[in-house]
Amino acid sequence: MKRFEGKTAIVTGASRGIGLAIAERLVSEGARVVITGRTKETLDEAVARLGGPAHALGVAGKAADPAHQADTVRQATEAFGSVDLLVNNTGVNPVYGPMIELDLEAARKIVETNCLAALSWIQRVHGAWMKEHGGSIVNVASVSGVQPAPMIGMYGASKAMLLSMTELLAVELGPDIRVNAIAPAVVKTKFATALYEGRERELADAYPLKRLGEPEDIGSVVAFLLSADAGWITGQNVVIDGGVTLVAAAS
Numbered sequence: 001m002k003r004f005e006g007k008t009a010i011v012t013g014a015s016r017g018i019g020l021a022i023a024e025r026l027v028s029e030g031a032r033v034v035i036t037g038r039t040k041e042t043l044d045e046a047v048a049r050l051g052g053p054a055h056a057l058g059v060a061g062k063a064a065d066p067a068h069q070a071d072t073v074r075q076a077t078e079a080f081g082s083v084d085l086l087v088n089n090t091g092v093n094p095v096y097g098p099m100i101e102l103d104l105e106a107a108r109k110i111v112e113t114n115c116l117a118a119l120s121w122i123q124r125v126h127g128a129w130m131k132e133h134g135g136s137i138v139n140v141a142s143v144s145g146v147q148p149a150p151m152i153g154m155y156g157a158s159k160a161m162l163l164s165m166t167e168l169l170a171v172e173l174g175p176d177i178r179v180n181a182i183a184p185a186v187v188k189t190k191f192a193t194a195l196y197e198g199r200e201r202e203l204a205d206a207y208p209l210k211r212l213g214e215p216e217d218i219g220s221v222v223a224f225l226l227s228a229d230a231g232w233i234t235g236q237n238v239v240i241d242g243g244v245t246l247v248a249a250a251s
């Protein structure tokens, strides 16, 4: 049986990478998905890959733009009739370096997109659908929100904030809305290219499972958390990391 038959999901930042893998998994299990991203052309390609307008709709815009958020939620309900599922997947990491030297304007941008925009998306789908009908939400955090991440410290701090918000919202929104999070280690996407390009084998050797993550490794876990199979799980963070944080903790 398909777990998401008759359900509609919004997945932000889903024209490629982890977001697209989540959308693909949800569609394969019967959902209709509304995906977002800044670039219309890549969104159109992703919609085609997801099976076209019967299964997917793309809405171009910046995740932190309130007008884009409102427009996306409106288009989702108009096109598919509900917003049962939300995946806050968009995350940015525009700076690299010690936190003591961090440009505060860049820090504000990180918190704006990775945390406040995620909250705003939740507020909007809550008002438009979930408050009355229930729903399930997954926030995409990172292992850098679970343990310190040198040189990308504010990105990690923003993901820690997202994890904290996940717990609080789970308490506030139960019993009809579940809110969970995931924390991946390095997954092979454009976002993470600089972390592994040219040294994938060396990096992967540090992982107990001896490989880096693929976007599909994330899609399957997010689908589980969104589904009724996770019906008694809320406010939790699932670390998806090939075991690497255990090794780091032990060394």
Ligand SMILES: NC(=O)c1ccc[n+]([C@@H]2O[C@H](COP(=O)([O-])OP(=O)(O)OC[C@H]3O[C@@H](n4cnc5c(N)ncnc54)[C@H](OP(=O)(O)O)[C@@H]3O)[C@@H](O)[C@H]2O)c1
Pocket (backbone or CB within 6 Å): 012, 013, 014, 015, 016, 017, 018, 019, 036, 037, 038, 039, 040, 042, 061, 062, 063, 064, 089, 090, 091, 092, 113, 140, 141, 142, 143, 183, 184, 185, 186, 187, 188, 189, 190, 191, 192
């Ligand atoms: N890859 C990893 O190793 C890793 C590990 C832990 C956590 N994560 C988290 O996973 C999430 C997805 O990352 P990814 O690796 O899949 O990245 P990715 O392959 O670079 O994909 C990012 C997606 O988000 C869109 N996007 C980027 N900035 C946006 C914005 N401001 N507003 C709306 N859409 C935006 C991109 O499309 P456009 O460029 O057209 O906007 C694209 O569709 C992020 O939250 C990231 O922090 C990733």
